[in-house]
Structures are given as C-alpha cells and as structure tokens.
Amino acid sequence: MAVSPRVLAPEGAFETESETTMAKLTIEHLRKSFGATAAVDDFSLDVDDGELVCLLGPSGSGKSTILRMIGGFEHPTSGTLRIDGQDVTRLPPERRPTGMMFQSHALWSHMNVFNNIAFGLKLRRLARAEIRRKVEEALELVGLAGYGNRQTFQLSGGQQQRVALARSLVLEPKILLLDEPFASLDQHLRERLREEVREIQQRLGITTLFVTHGQDEALAMADRIVVLRNGQCEQVDAPDIVYRQPQTEFVAGFIGSMNFLRATVEGGRFRHGDLSIALDVADGPAVLAIRPEDLGLAPAEGETGATVLRSTDFGSHIMVDLESEGGVRVKAMTSPALRFDKGSRAKLAPTLYGVYRDNRLIASGRLPASPGECKINRSVQTA
Amino acid sequence: MTSRSAPFAIRSSRFDWTGLFFAIVLTIVIAVPLLVVVTWAFTEVWRYPSVIPQQFGLRYWQQTLVRADVWDALWISIRLSATVTLLSAIICLPAAYAFARMKFPGRDIFFLSFLASHAFPKFGLLVAIAAIFLKLDLIATFWGVVLIQLVSTLMLMIWIPVAAFQAVDRRMEEAARDVGASPLRVFWSITLPQAGPTIFAAVLLTFVSTFYETEGAWLIGAPQIRTMPVLMISYINNQIVVQYGAVLSVILWVPSFIALMFARRVVSNGGFAKGFGA
Numbered sequence: 001m002a003v004s005p006r007v008l009a010p011e012g013a014f015e016t017e018s019e020t021t022m023a024k025l026t027i028e029h030l031r032k033s034f035g036a037t038a039a040v041d042d043f044s045l046d047v048d049d050g051e052l053v054c055l056l057g058p059s060g061s062g063k064s065t066i067l068r069m070i071g072g073f074e075h076p077t078s079g080t081l082r083i084d085g086q087d088v089t090r091l092p093p094e095r096r097p098t099g100m101m102f103q104s105h106a107l108w109s110h111m112n113v114f115n116n117i118a119f120g121l122k123l124r125r126l127a128r129a130e131i132r133r134k135v136e137e138a139l140e141l142v143g144l145a146g147y148g149n150r151q152t153f154q155l156s157g158g159q160q161q162r163v164a165l166a167r168s169l170v171l172e173p174k175i176l177l178l179d180e181p182f183a184s185l186d187q188h189l190r191e192r193l194r195e196e197v198r199e200i201q202q203r204l205g206i207t208t209l210f211v212t213h214g215q216d217e218a219l220a221m222a223d224r225i226v227v228l229r230n231g232q233c234e235q236v237d238a239p240d241i242v243y244r245q246p247q248t249e250f251v252a253g254f255i256g257s258m259n260f261l262r263a264t265v266e267g268g269r270f271r272h273g274d275l276s277i278a279l280d281v282a283d284g285p286a287v288l289a290i291r292p293e294d295l296g297l298a299p300a301e302g303e304t305g306a307t308v309l310r311s312t313d314f315g316s317h318i319m320v321d322l323e324s325e326g327g328v329r330v331k332a333m334t335s336p337a338l339r340f341d342k343g344s345r346a347k348l349a350p351t352l353y354g355v356y357r358d359n360r361l362i363a364s365g366r367l368p369a370s371p372g373e374c375k376i377n378r379s380v381q382t383a
Numbered sequence: 384m385t386s387r388s389a390p391f392a393i394r395s396s397r398f399d400w401t402g403l404f405f406a407i408v409l410t411i412v413i414a415v416p417l418l419v420v421v422t423w424a425f426t427e428v429w430r431y432p433s434v435i436p437q438q439f440g441l442r443y444w445q446q447t448l449v450r451a452d453v454w455d456a457l458w459i460s461i462r463l464s465a466t467v468t469l470l471s472a473i474i475c476l477p478a479a480y481a482f483a484r485m486k487f488p489g490r491d492i493f494f495l496s497f498l499a500s501h502a503f504p505k506f507g508l509l510v511a512i513a514a515i516f517l518k519l520d521l522i523a524t525f526w527g528v529v530l531i532q533l534v535s536t537l538m539l540m541i542w543i544p545v546a547a548f549q550a551v552d553r554r555m556e557e558a559a560r561d562v563g564a565s566p567l568r569v570f571w572s573i574t575l576p577q578a579g580p581t582i583f584a585a586v587l588l589t590f591v592s593t594f595y596e597t598e599g600a601w602l603i604g605a606p607q608i609r610t611m612p613v614l615m616i617s618y619i620n621n622q623i624v625v626q627y628g629a630v631l632s633v634i635l636w637v638p639s640f641i642a643l644m645f646a647r648r649v650v651s652n653g654g655f656a657k658g659f660g661a
Contacts, residue, residue, distance in 0.1 A: 073557055093560040100561045106554035110576040119572070120562030164558075171562055 023084045023174035023207050024049055030079035032065050039065045041231040050205040054218040057228035063211045071100045071177050083174055099173030103180045105164040107152040113163050114148035120171045138170040158189045176208040194221055215255050227251045249356040252289045259330040261288040273325035274304050275348050281363050287356040295332040296349035305347040308340045423629035443626035456614040464593040467532045471589055475540035483548035497541045509602050523607040531599035536589045547581035584646055591642045611635055
C-alpha cells in the first residue's frame with residue numbers, strides 16, 4: 001500500500017465519529033447481595049454526557065461491584081441500569097454499549113497488539129481495510145502508533161494499559177468503564193497515564209466511570225466524585241466540594257487529612273481544652289472536623305493549649321503534630337514564618353470547621369484568624 | 384573471588400563434578416537398557432560371554448515385518464489410540480472446563496472420583512470391569528477395549544486440562560465478552576488458545592499412554608483384539624527369541640518418539656508445568 005491508512009484518515013476523525021456515541025447513564029436503586037450481605041445497597045446515580053465520574057471508596061465498599069454490574073459481569077439483585085434511556089439491566093456484556101478497562105489490563109497474550117485491538121472489530125464483521133484504519137487510529141490516539149506488530153509481553157506496564165484502553169475505545173463505546181486501571185503501575189507512571197486518559201476522555205467526550213481507591217486519582221481526574229462506604233453512597237459532588245464540604249464524617253476522614261475533636265455540646269458551646277466555639281446546634285455529642293491547613297496555631301502561655309510533638313519542615317509549609325486535651329492527636333499546617341519547637345505549647349485556632357453528629361454534617365463555620373496567630377492564607381477562605 | 388560474593392562466576396569456572404556424576408548415573412540407568420534392546424534388534428547371533436554380538440543383521444526385522452499379525456496389531460493399536468484419545472477429549476475437555484469454571488453441588492467429590500480409579504490396584508478394577516463386560520458381550524471386541532482404555536485416560540484428560548483452564552485469567556475472558564464475543568466465541572478464541580499448549584500435551588500423553596496400555600487391552604481384547612504391546616508380550620512369552628521382542632520394541636518407540644518431539648516444541652513455554660498446577 002503506497003499511502004498509509006493513517007494519512008488517509010484525517011486528523012481528528014476519531015473524535016467526530018465518537019461524538020455520536022456520547023451517552024447518559026442512569027442507575028436506579030441498584031442493589032447487589034451476596035448471601036446475607038449487601039455489597040451494593042440502593043445505589044442511584046445519573047452520569048451525564050461526556051462526564052467523568054469517579055467511584056471512590058475503601059476496599060469492600062462495593063465500587064468495583066457497581067462497575068461490574070454496569071459492564072454486565074454481575075447481575076444486580078434489583079434495580080435498573082439505563083444507557084440513553086434503554087434498559088440494559090438484563091443484557092449480557094457482549095450486547096452492552098460499554099467498554100471496560102481492567103485492573104490487570106487483561107490483554108490476550110496469544111494475540112499481538114494489532115489483533116488485541118482488532119478482535120472486537122472482527123466480531124462486528126468490518127472490512128479488513130476498515131479494521132486496519134480503526135486500529136491504527138486507536139493506536140495513535142493512545143500514543144502507540146506503529147506498535148501493532150508487537151507481542152503484548154514485549155510492552156511495558158504502561159504500554160499494556162494503553163493497548164487495553166485502545167482496545168476499549170476502538171469500538172466507540174457509549175460508556176467507558178475503568179476498574180482501577182493504574183493500580184499495578186508505579187507512582188510516576190500512574191500520574192502520567194491518568195493525565196493522558198483524562199485528556200483522551202475529554203477529547204472524545206466519552207461518558208466515563210472510573211473506580212479507584214486512590215483519592216489523588218479521583219481529585220485529579222473526576223468531574224464528580226461518588227464516595228462509597230459499605231455499598232452505600234456517602235456523597236456525590238465535584239472534587240473541590242467533596243474536599244471542602246464533606247457531608248459526612250466518613251467522607252471528611254476518608255478524603256485528605258482531617259483532625260477530629262470529640263466533645264459534648266452544652267449550652268450551645270463546643271469546648272475542647274481552652275478552645276470554645278459557639279454552635280447553633282442542639283446539645284449533645286458532636287465531632288468538630290478541621291483540615292490541617294485550616295487549623296491555625298498561636299503561642300500559648302504556661303500549661304494551656306496543646307503540646308507540640310513534632311514539627312516537620314516541608315519547605316513551603318510546616319506540618320506540626322500536636323497532642324491536645326485528652327491525648328487527642330492533631331495536625332496543623334503552618335507557614336514557615338513561625339516555628340513551634342518540640343515540647344512547646346500552642347493554642348489551637350481553627351478558621352474553618354465542620355460539625356458532625358451521627359455521621360451527618362450538622363453545622364459548619366468560619367472563625368476569624370486571631371491576632372498573633374500564624375497561618376497560611378488560602379484563597380478558598382475568602383471565596 | 385569467593386563463592387559468597389559471586390556464585391554464578393563460580394559455577395562457570397569450576398568443573399561441576401556433582402552434575403557430571405548425576406549425568407553418568409542417569410545415562411547408565413536410562414540409556415544402557417535402551418542400547419541393549421536396540422542392539423538385540425539388529426543382532427543375529429549373540430552368545431554368552433561375548434560383550435558384543437557375534438553377528439549383526441536385519442534377518443529378524445525381515446521376519447517380523449513380513450508377519451501379517453504385526454501389521455494388524457499396529458493398525459489396531461493406532462485405531463484404538465486415536466479413537467480413545469478422541470472420545471476422551473470429547474468427554475473430558477468440556478467436563479474439565481465445567482470443573483474449572485463452574486460451581487455445582489458435588490463438584491469436589493466428582494473431581495476426586497477421577498483420581499479414585501487410579502487409587503485401586505488397576506488389575507483388580509480391570510477384572511471387575513471384565514466380569515461386567517462379559518455379560519454385555521464386550522469381551523474381545525474393539526469397543527470393549529476402547530471403553531476399558533478410556534477409563535484409564537480419564538484422570539490425565541481431566542486433571543491437566545482443569546489446571547490449564549483454571550490458569551486462564553478470568554478477566555481475559557471478561558474482556559472478550561466486553562468487546563462483543565459470545566460465551567462460545569470466548570471459549571474458542573480466548574480460553575482454548577490460552578489453555579492450548581497444556582491441553583495438547585494432555586492429548587499427546589493420552590495417545591501415547593493408550594498406545595502402550597497392555598493390561599486392559601490384554602484382559603478385555605484377547606484373543607481377537609491384539610494391540611502391539613500385547614503382541615509383543617505374546618512373542619516374548621511364547622518363543623524364547625529375544626530379537627522379536629527387541630524389534631517390536633524399536634518399532635514401538637517410533638510413535639512415542641514423534642509424540643515427545645511434538646510435546647517438546649509445544650510445551651517448551653512452560654505450559655506443561657502449568658498443567659500440573661505450577
């Protein structure tokens with residue numbers, strides 16, 4: 001062939017074809033029981049066209065089970081799955097317009113890269129030239145142009161995952177499902193690949209569901225994050241909202257680093273050591289949650305305040321570990337301008353906090369930074 | 384240079400006496416009897432106490448190869464082995480897949496029962512089966528021998544393929560379903576090629592072991608159905624002419640040698656080890 005098919009296919013041909021395949025996913029009251037235990041319990045979610053939604057949770061939270069049910073590999077005990085309004089709940093995987101990328105890439109080792117990607121196209125009985133063109137486009141999309149003749153074992157871990165991605169994308173699925181696709185890769189590669197996948201996903205505008213237990217991955221990639229615990233949804237929001245306004249104590253503790261102070265609210269005041277905050281909540285037990293970056297420190301006199309256990313300098317900021325009233329450990333992120341030595345006393349001065357009772361957010365508030373106190377000014381606090 | 388710091392350098396620089404010793408012992412144990420048999424096959428006169436035969440020749444080859452019963456036996460042996468292997472594959476491979484992939488009540492007991500047929504002294508089992516076959520008029524028939532030999536292939540053809548199927552990554556199969564393959568297509572295009580080398584080794588082993596199976600073939604088949612090994616035994620029993628047995632032995636080596644050559648090529652990628660659960 002004198003002209004390579006890649007030249008024949010205009011730049012961006014892949015994208016224009018895919019625009020018609022964008023789709024909406026609707027999950028209604030999905031439930032999956034294994035014996036007596038419910039792995040997924042009454043889970044509902046709408047995923048919009050072109051949106052990337054991340055299912056985030058600890059292992060055993062049911063996130064992979066949800067993904068596998070959407071892909072058709074597990075049968076829901078009850079509930080409905082719709083893609084573009086079409087009920088796919090009872091369809092087998094081969095008849096669903098979904099493409100799944102597995103944690104262990106799951107490439108077929110008896111086929112070369114080209115045949116791995118072409119297999120689905122061959123099943124659809126496309127013409128050979130058409131298959132060749134599509135496979136080469138897909139390879140180019142994932143940055144592996146010219147790798148078609150390689151055997152899968154000749155590729156690195158990252159390249160294998162790219163081939164797996166190309167294998168899913170070449171069929172132009174309506175929904176792309178990614179099941180912890182980078183878990184087996186090292187940190188550096190993981191970060192690079194997740195940027196690439198996000199970039200490709202946005203370029204194709206493909207509706208994507210992504211399962212991970214790594215919060216960095218979720219925060220970096222997702223349009224929206226679904227935080228799961230014990231098969232139930234704790235919160236669904238944009239990454240910054242999930243981080244800054246966690247709706248449950250679990251989410252507060254699961255994403256990022258968080259200080260929890262436990263006390264009983266009496267007479268509308270929450271007291272912890274010499275810290276006293278007026279709260280507009282009914283009296284009773286409550287948990288005060290403060291991010292390290294929202295916890296200011298001020299030098300304290302005598303035996304008041306908390307004891308500094310360790311102070312770690314990270315250059316841009318200093319992380320101070322303290323032991324407060326009742327042996328409670330807290331972390332505070334301070335600016336390098338003011339140093340707290342080990343063994344010295346510091347007064348806790350939170351600026352942003354959330355109050356939780358029975359796992360639910362019942363109040364949140366902002367306090368002015370007290371004079372003489374030192375903290376990092378963050379744009380979010382003024383926003 | 385100490386052995387502690389550079390074990391690999393040591394291995395190449397110093398002569399491996401232990402290795403040589405084992406190589407020699409193995410050669411003596413394996414090769415010498417083979418050599419003796421091959422020598423006998425080409426010997427016309429070999430009297431004690433001479434170390435090498437007094438007269439070499441192809442006389443006994445000629446005498447053996449002109450006999451019609453030899454060719455009959457060879458033909459029967461090939462037909463038997465092919466039939467048994469084919470039937471065994473048809474019965475056992477789907478069963479092995481079921482054992483490897485599906486959960487059903489009594490799975491483990493079923494699975495172990497295949498081993499059980501090998502846990503008894505085989506001859507006792509054969510005699511019991513022969514008594515049943517006698518009533519069913521299967522004694523001294525082709526299909527009687529097929530059935531009896533089928534029993535002894537079951538374990539090999541179930542256990543090795545089960546391990547082979549189990550070694551196939553489930554997610555590979557799921558990925559194939561995901562791109563649109565039906566369950567049957569997945570089996571054909573993914574599972575079978577993945578498990579292929581190991582299964583081929585099992586098929587080959589089944590063919591060879593059936594080809595050389597004697598007890599069942601003799602007990603059920605005699606006198607009408609005489610396979611090559613049975614014929615060889617009768618030669619050795621009836622006439623004290625060592626050369627007949629030796630010539631037949633050499634002839635019998637041919638198929639197993641070809642099979643082993645095949646197996647080596649197919650199995651070199653570790654599929655065989657996988658078959659045994661490695």
